Amino acid sequence: MGCNQFExxxxxxxxxxxxxxEHTMIERHLADCESCRALRDDLLQLVxxxxxxxxxxPSNAVWTAIQTQVKAERRVGLRQRVARWMARLEERNFSLxxxxxxxxxxxxxxxxxxxxxxxxxxxxxxxxxxxxxGASAINKNLLSYPDLKQIEERISQLESSVExxxxxxxxxxxxxxxxxxxxxxxxxIECRQQINGHxxxxxxxxxxxxxxxxxxxxxxxxxxx
Amino acid sequence: xxxxxxxxxxxxDIELARAAALGDAAAFEKLYQQHHRRVYSLCLRMxxxxxxxxxxxxxxxxxxxxxxxxxxGDSAFTTWLHRLTVNQVLMHFRKRGVKLEHxxxxxxxxxxxxxxxxxTRRISLVDRMTLEKAISQLxxxxxxxxxxHDVEGYEHEExxxxxxxxxxxxxxxxxxxxxxxxxxxxxxxx
Numbered sequence: 557m558g559c560n561q562f563e564x565x566x567x568x569x570x571x572x573x574x575x576x577x578e579h580t581m582i583e584r585h586l587a588d589c590e591s592c593r594a595l596r597d598d599l600l601q602l603v604x605x606x607x608x609x610x611x612x613x614p615s616n617a618v619w620t621a622i623q624t625q626v627k628a629e630r631r632v633g634l635r636q637r638v639a640r641w642m643a644r645l646e647e648r649n650f651s652l653x654x655x656x657x658x659x660x661x662x663x664x665x666x667x668x669x670x671x672x673x674x675x676x677x678x679x680x681x682x683x684x685x686x687x688x689x690g691a692s693a694i695n696k697n698l699l700s701y702p703d704l705k706q707i708e709e710r711i712s713q714l715e716s717s718v719e720x721x722x723x724x725x726x727x728x729x730x731x732x733x734x735x736x737x738x739x740x741x742x743x744x745i746e747c748r749q750q751i752n753g754h755x756x757x758x759x760x761x762x763x764x765x766x767x768x769x770x771x772x773x774x775x776x777x778x779x780x781x
Numbered sequence: 782x783x784x785x786x787x788x789x790x791x792x793x794d795i796e797l798a799r800a801a802a803l804g805d806a807a808a809f810e811k812l813y814q815q816h817h818r819r820v821y822s823l824c825l826r827m828x829x830x831x832x833x834x835x836x837x838x839x840x841x842x843x844x845x846x847x848x849x850x851x852x853x854g855d856s857a858f859t860t861w862l863h864r865l866t867v868n869q870v871l872m873h874f875r876k877r878g879v880k881l882e883h884x885x886x887x888x889x890x891x892x893x894x895x896x897x898x899x900x901t902r903r904i905s906l907v908d909r910m911t912l913e914k915a916i917s918q919l920x921x922x923x924x925x926x927x928x929x930h931d932v933e934g935y936e937h938e939e940x941x942x943x944x945x946x947x948x949x950x951x952x953x954x955x956x957x958x959x960x961x962x963x964x965x966x967x968x969x970x971x
Contacts, residue, residue, distance in 0.1 A: 567956035606931040611818040706800045
């Protein structure tokens with residue numbers, strides 16, 4: 557083996573990617589060639605150093621720019637969502653006002669929740685005696701959901717934010733919000749009661765999570781006004 | 782209280798990602814704090830330019846913000862983020878018409894001959910800054926494969942898949958990158 561051939565194979569050699577025969581040939585050549593041993597040593601050290609390079613830190617301007625852009629996109633996203641929602645409603649050409657339609661949509665959700673709960677009761681799928689009852693037990697049960705804790709925290713943030721914005725709302729907007737919120741809260745109450753009686757009722761748990769998510773969407777929508 | 786927990790609880794990346802997807806700004810910031818150095822370092826090494834690297838790191842985290850809802854936790858968050866970063870850099874190269882597979886400088890190496898003692902002494906003098914500087918001087922095609930393989934630990938199969946090149950080309954680019962780096966470092970220390 558000559559030095560040129562060795563040089564072609566050196567990377568595979570130091571990466572351990574050669575077959576046994578080739579590896580043996582390389583080792584023989586290295587035993588006789590100082591120049592190629594130097595090349596091998598250099599590349600081994602180069603690869604070693606490269607695996608342990610330190611991390612670098614960008615300037616604070618990067619995070620500032622990200623924050624600014626994220627806030628702008630959140631604002632635009634919500635406005636677009638509301639605009640799309642209103643456009644869809646207008647296309648339907650209903651004679652109802654927007655708050656009435658919003659209330660109607662949420663009422664449908666509430667009806668679906670209640671119907672599901674009633675059907676579960678009727679079919680007797682959750683008739684086994686609840687082993688755990690009481691408010692503290694419910695809370696313990698509900699808090700076992702990893703998503704729920706985050707949603708509750710998010711709701712808490714949004715409620716504070718919406719509360720601050722209410723002062724600038726028109727009477728109509730405020731009434732629409734209160735009405736919609738009442739529907740969602742009613743759904744949550746129904747779900748909690750059902751889970752209270754039947755702690756293992758997975759369907760009600762899922763419905764409750766959906767109602768929570770609906771509440772987040774409602775608060776996010778009104779936070780933009 | 783948010784999932785980032787002022788109470789001292791250290792949320793996992795997946796918990797933070799879920800919270801960020803729900804709009805938790807503090808969780809998103811925590812993800813940035815935990816990963817921005819790694820993302821920026823990868824951008825810096827692939828681009829060889831700190832200003833462009835900052836722009837790209839910024840774009841990566843904006844993509845994280847926009848796509849975090851699609852992160853399902855099937856892979857580690859770091860893997861997902863890493864791949865997102867590499868894709869952003871490659872998109873940056875494509876926009877600028879940078880060819881990764883071929884370079885006019887291929888095969889253009891000076892044959893550096895020296896004794897083993899000289900070599901060992903010289904390369905041992907390579908501090909990290911010298912190596913970083915040399916990496917930044919590599920042609921983009923060499924640099925990309927070198928950073929992905931020798932710095933980030935990707936296999937040639939993965940590199941081939943990411944860059945749309947054959948395994949043989951990836952190996953060839955890596956070999957040439959290493960040889961060029963050695964040459965640059967030795968020249969610097971002369």
